[in-house]
Amino acid sequence: MRREIRTAALTAILLVPLITSAPADWRALNSAQPAASYTYRGTIRAVNARTGTLELITGVGMSLRVVRMTTAPTTQLVAAGGAPRLADLKPGDVVRTECRRTPTGLVADRIEKLAVSTP
Amino acid sequence: MTRPRVAVALLLVAVGCQKPVKPGDPLPQLSKTERDRFNRGKVVFDSVFTPETGLGPLFNATGCGECHEDPAGGRGDEVEVHATAFHSPFCDPLAQEGGPVIQQHTTPALKQALGIDQEPFPPSATARAMRTSPVIFGRGLLDLVPDSVLLAYADPGDRNHDGVRGRPNRSLDGRIGRFGRKAFVPTLREFNAGAFAAEMSVTNPQQPTEEDIGGKPIPAGVDPAADPEITQEALDLTDDFVRFLAPPTPLKVGKDGRRGRDLFSRIGCATCHIPTLRTGDSPVPALRYRTFAAYTDLLLHDMGAELADICLGLATPADFRTEPLLDLRGAEHFLHDGRATTLEQAIELHGGEGAGARDRFKALPPADRAALVAFLKSL
Numbered sequence: 001m002r003r004e005i006r007t008a009a010l011t012a013i014l015l016v017p018l019i020t021s022a023p024a025d026w027r028a029l030n031s032a033q034p035a036a037s038y039t040y041r042g043t044i045r046a047v048n049a050r051t052g053t054l055e056l057i058t059g060v061g062m063s064l065r066v067v068r069m070t071t072a073p074t075t076q077l078v079a080a081g082g083a084p085r086l087a088d089l090k091p092g093d094v095v096r097t098e099c100r101r102t103p104t105g106l107v108a109d110r111i112e113k114l115a116v117s118t119p
Numbered sequence: 120m121t122r123p124r125v126a127v128a129l130l131l132v133a134v135g136c137q138k139p140v141k142p143g144d145p146l147p148q149l150s151k152t153e154r155d156r157f158n159r160g161k162v163v164f165d166s167v168f169t170p171e172t173g174l175g176p177l178f179n180a181t182g183c184g185e186c187h188e189d190p191a192g193g194r195g196d197e198v199e200v201h202a203t204a205f206h207s208p209f210c211d212p213l214a215q216e217g218g219p220v221i222q223q224h225t226t227p228a229l230k231q232a233l234g235i236d237q238e239p240f241p242p243s244a245t246a247r248a249m250r251t252s253p254v255i256f257g258r259g260l261l262d263l264v265p266d267s268v269l270l271a272y273a274d275p276g277d278r279n280h281d282g283v284r285g286r287p288n289r290s291l292d293g294r295i296g297r298f299g300r301k302a303f304v305p306t307l308r309e310f311n312a313g314a315f316a317a318e319m320s321v322t323n324p325q326q327p328t329e330e331d332i333g334g335k336p337i338p339a340g341v342d343p344a345a346d347p348e349i350t351q352e353a354l355d356l357t358d359d360f361v362r363f364l365a366p367p368t369p370l371k372v373g374k375d376g377r378r379g380r381d382l383f384s385r386i387g388c389a390t391c392h393i394p395t396l397r398t399g400d401s402p403v404p405a406l407r408y409r410t411f412a413a414y415t416d417l418l419l420h421d422m423g424a425e426l427a428d429i430c431l432g433l434a435t436p437a438d439f440r441t442e443p444l445l446d447l448r449g450a451e452h453f454l455h456d457g458r459a460t461t462l463e464q465a466i467e468l469h470g471g472e473g474a475g476a477r478d479r480f481k482a483l484p485p486a487d488r489a490a491l492v493a494f495l496k497s498l
Binding site for chain 1: 293312
């Protein structure tokens, strides 16, 4: 028992300087709450591949709203036929997006183009 | 008389003795609990909202019952304005400018803040549409007709060469639509939640944010009620009230009406106005696997340039959903914008895919035309 306590104390003494000298942003990242995520399904209203922005029309019934989001280099784009580029998306396409809110607005982590049959 | 014959005879007597359903009545087979929810939902449906209880700041009506009245769930005399922008093949419902429903009234606080007494007409709109308030009887049954049934009636390529090409509309997220004059909304629940927000600007858990005014946020201090402005329970009760409103029993028809019913099918009206549909499964026995008089296929049809107005979803300006022919006997105006004042006018205004049936109607002898109209007036 006394040996276990001594081992734990020694480990703590060795680790404290490592933790306290770690970069501030490393600690911030680990202490921050995970960002809230949002999922939207809707129709693309506008897309700008140059600025990496996307406007989505969502809503309920006849009450419609526009959701604006940006993409990041890490944003994953998927479709049934493969991995499209943002420039391949166009107004009228139906997508499901997974986003997180950041101080500058919604950022898309994943954009999935959904296959919708249009007889 | 054999036992099976006796059973059939008793069943016929029972059906014949069933009390006719009047406009505004609930479905006859509801349980006590469901009937209670119908009655409590009617209270919310009939309630009048004020700015303090959630109304506005933009609105078309102060309560559901203002447009669906006489009796609750029936028609009103209101005509509202819709607008969208059609950039073929994409239809922009103008959500960034307030959405397709253009509210015609403002609360006093908004009028004082912005000096407007209605929502500004969106500058990007390419078309304007007028819309009468529809009856909402039997909508719970229409909600439960399986998508597969609607798809079975679709014939976008006109494979049978009858000139009728029904196709389903799709919602923003790709589901098959069925509610609204353009069949844009897939479920009754969404249609009802959207109506609270679009018609009264009463936010609710399904649409918790207020609409912008011409793309600009609402000025501070003009919307005193906290969002959401009604609870999920109030929304659910209203939904149950609408869901449980029964389609009125058609009136008994005489010899002329029966001939009119045959003509309705023979000249091709029934190609789109499918006389009966059947619901699928439901936790509500009164709605489960029910065959009912619908007179619709819930699909979009090109009705010609004369009637064309706005696009919505996949519906082009000329596309309209086949209107369910329910409670025609109570109607004073017909078609989506109420432009026809008689059933004959409404039929004669059918164009596009409806032109064939229209022309066959016009070619009928006067007595047959009168018989067909007599049948329609029994619905």
